[in-house]
Amino acid sequence: MALTTANSPSVRASQGTGASAKRRRPRRGPQREGLAGYIFLSPWLIGLMGITAIPMLLSLYLSFTNYDVLSPLGEAEWVGLANYKRMFTSDPSYWRSVTVTVSFALIAVPLKLAAALGVALLLNKAWRGVGLFRGLFYLPSLIGGSVALAIVWVNMFNREGAFNGFLAIFGIEGKPWVNDPSWALETLMVLAIWQFGAPMVIFLAGLKQVPTELYEAASVDGAGRFRQFMSVTLPMLSPVIFFNLVLETINGFQGFTAAFVLSDGTGGPVDSTLMYTLNLYLKGWREYEMGYASAMAWVFLLAIGIITAVFFSTGRFWVHYSDGDDR
């Protein structure tokens, strides 16, 4: 055998490699890559199933029970739609928290994004010191979500706080804003707007991606600065605006820490800072009504899903993607 094949080695070898290469190439491509894909994906997949999907289904089931966390899971009693019915018909704190959350997001998010875009436009041109400015504007976003800063913020808008010190310059006598039910939430909105640096950085990155040729072409065509902003900057930036809008809205709905700190975990004064997530926490972990809290969580999820879907379906009309896939 060995001898006979050795007789015509060159022909055999070339035939062999040619044939096997032809056969191997398609196998090596998609199939091996598919396997590798799932190997690389496996931590995420395990997390998706074990930490996200299955527990969520469990909580969907529990939302139809009176589960109280303290007793074993098996003792949770099926109560049908009672939790949902209670939420929509007989729990005023629930509607209070919906109102608080929606008004918070409706006011704070647009103002925050406007501030972010405005400052980003001011910072866009490269000049000395721009990096320092960018960093300092960004700083609040890094620390603004912390308990420590919320504590400072609450004191700043308290009777002896810096804000009243500022008002005193103009002879205005302030008040403890954080203890006033009609102002407490506003101080939290200001805290959110104060953190405009994060969307600003994303806007700046987006502005960098706008090809300068477009501005040059526009100015050759006689477009002024405002026209350039409307016809070049905004459309080119629309994916980034969209991204920021979705992200900030969802974040806005989830404000918890500052409201917790301001009200010492109660949602006060007079439920004026009872953000949805804070209400969720109170129901689940203070009153041990985990079944009810699960129902609240699912409704929250549904609401966020609907809002996001609305964003995406309207985004089709105003978000302009310049790169790649649809070429």
Place this chain on the structure above:
Amino acid sequence: MVASTPAASRRRSGLGRGVVRTAILLLILAVVLYPLIWMVGTSFKGQTEIVSNTGVLPGDFTPGNYTDGWNHFDVSFSRFFLNSAMVALLTVIGNAASCLVAAYAFARLRFPLRGFWFAVMIGTLLLPQHVLTIPQYILFKQFGWVGGEWPYIPLLVPQFLATEAFFVFLMVQFMRGIPRELDEAAKIDGASPFGIFRYVMLPLSRPALVTTAIFSFIWTWNEFFRQLVYLSDLSDYTIPVAMTLFIDSTGQSAIGPMFAMSVLSLLPVFLFFVAFQRLLVEGINTSGLKG
């Protein structure tokens, strides 16, 4: 290069505008930074002054707030700092490693159902953290992880399974910007998907990894809700949970120490940012523009 003359003339006419712009920026910056400066100033104010002096500068310099605050509770803040640092560092490792491999799969490999899984991943990006925490809490309680021997398990397990979809998404976006020619070249040289990951994507993804590390450190350092829910023993408390004890306990007397601890607890984030900001900006500049 072609348009250098019109650009130069535009710049010249914009000189006055530049001064106005700088003035506006400085004004905004003063407003933005004032709360932080006030925080630092107030942390040095004496007890009576906190009520009477709303300004920045302490009349009666009281550094004792810092030692008072540090030992204000039965467990000192050194313990809380260590706990927070441990949770944050382990989270950084978990997020960076698990999100990078997932992102590579999404960005570069073709496998069945990729589009579907990617859509699911984007979907989880929109899952509110609080909504997720409820089922996870229930599950981890069944496992005996809540208030268990080592109470940080429920805080860390999700971080090692790429559940922080934001980072996966960030890295996918970044990797899509890496020229495909590099993979193709490596593939022609006989590299497997693992080789391409190790020798092409991993080194080139360094800026995205740094970004992920910075954000996960800072977010975890500041994160409150899950730490509040999972940590119940004082000696296990992280800084944010410990800080809430000040709110519970304050009469006016503890405001100085409370501010001092606020300053100290924000300091690592501040230093972290100062140290890594350049790297971050460089990463965006070098990798974002030209391949």
